[in-house]
Amino acid sequence: MNTLMEVQNISKQYKTKKVLDNISFSIYGEEIVALVGKNGSGKSTLLKIIGGIIDSDSGAVTRHVQSLKIGYVPEITPSHVLFTPEEYLFHMGKISGIPRKPLQEKIDQLLEIFNMLEARSTRITHFSKGMKQKIMIMQAMLEETHLLILDEPLSGLDPRAQNELEKTLLSLKEKGYSILLTCHETKLLENLVDRILLIEGSQVKQLESFSEASNQNNQIVFEFPSHKSLDSVLSFIQINQMRTLNNGNQELTVTVKSRDTDKALLALLQHEASIKELMPLNSKKEQFHTHF
Numbered sequence: 001m002n003t004l005m006e007v008q009n010i011s012k013q014y015k016t017k018k019v020l021d022n023i024s025f026s027i028y029g030e031e032i033v034a035l036v037g038k039n040g041s042g043k044s045t046l047l048k049i050i051g052g053i054i055d056s057d058s059g060a061v062t063r064h065v066q067s068l069k070i071g072y073v074p075e076i077t078p079s080h081v082l083f084t085p086e087e088y089l090f091h092m093g094k095i096s097g098i099p100r101k102p103l104q105e106k107i108d109q110l111l112e113i114f115n116m117l118e119a120r121s122t123r124i125t126h127f128s129k130g131m132k133q134k135i136m137i138m139q140a141m142l143e144e145t146h147l148l149i150l151d152e153p154l155s156g157l158d159p160r161a162q163n164e165l166e167k168t169l170l171s172l173k174e175k176g177y178s179i180l181l182t183c184h185e186t187k188l189l190e191n192l193v194d195r196i197l198l199i200e201g202s203q204v205k206q207l208e209s210f211s212e213a214s215n216q217n218n219q220i221v222f223e224f225p226s227h228k229s230l231d232s233v234l235s236f237i238q239i240n241q242m243r244t245l246n247n248g249n250q251e252l253t254v255t256v257k258s259r260d261t262d263k264a265l266l267a268l269l270q271h272e273a274s275i276k277e278l279m280p281l282n283s284k285k286e287q288f289h290t291h292f
């Protein structure tokens with residue numbers, strides 16, 4: 001298995017807050033790796049450092065493949081883009097200095113890979129979040145790319161769109177790309193990723209199985225008055241999804257460890273939350289590869 005790049009002893013601190021402490025791991029060719037961890041654990045920070053968007057305080061990201069190209073896709077998706085996918089990708093490609101002919105060929109190829117040929121002339125502003133997410137990934141792939149870095153690509157998508165994007169990512173892996181992504185819902189990763197890296201306490205460790213990733217976690221769905229603060233429960237829940245309901249309340253889907261579930265439920269009820277659903281998250285017994 002060929003090593004694409006090595007993250008070596010990376011540390012990062014914001015003012016007095018240490019986010020990453022001497023982190024090392026490798027990314028190999030043709031694999032999909034997920035980076036998981038609680039809100040605020042440093043996932044986006046690490047992706048931005050690897051993607052060259054921000055600098056680390058110390059350590060290095062060493063590229064093992066000559067002229068390794070990394071495509072970075074941030075969490076935000078475009079909202080009011082009046083262009084069609086073709087127009088948008090063409091403009092972005094021109095800005096990057098790609099000549100017209102290879103650019104048009106690349107766009108045609110990407111529209112096909114991402115199953116977007118039928119939508120090529122529709123304005124992006126009318127697209128679903130899943131389709132917008134695809135446009136962002138296509139944009140990152142306009143130039144030659146070996147490693148794609150995707151910050152929360154599956155979040156906010158309905159199950160069908162998640163499934164569709166998962167299939168596309170798997171087909172990219174088959175075509176030889178490597179992908180490093182973050183994801184909140186570990187159960188979504190079972191059919192997608194080869195390895196899971198967990199950031200906890202400023203450190204990264206590789207989980208040895210999917211069951212370790214989702215082991216003994218419960219999911220709680222609850223409704224919550226928007227004027228109330230969640231601060232006292234935030235330390236032991238991980239927010240997966242949040243939406244505003246017609247009545248002005250927030251509906252949250254969160255993950256909580258089994259041992260913290262009673263504590264979380266009690267705190268939520270004391271804060272006038274209404275519990276709508278509590279269910280264990282499935283685990284799968286498959287083992288990961290063990291290289292690190």
Ligand SMILES: Nc1ncnc2c1ncn2[C@@H]1O[C@H](COP(=O)(O)OP(=O)(O)OP(=O)(O)O)[C@@H](O)[C@H]1O
Pocket residue numbers: 014015019037038039040041042043044045046
């Ligand atoms: N530019 C910044 N300046 C100061 N603090 C920052 C900055 N960016 C991130 N942080 C802090 O660093 C910590 C890690 O943030 P980061 O966004 O990397 O976490 P995350 O794991 O991606 O979180 P989430 O799952 O909520 O997206 C957080 O406490 C955050 O508030």
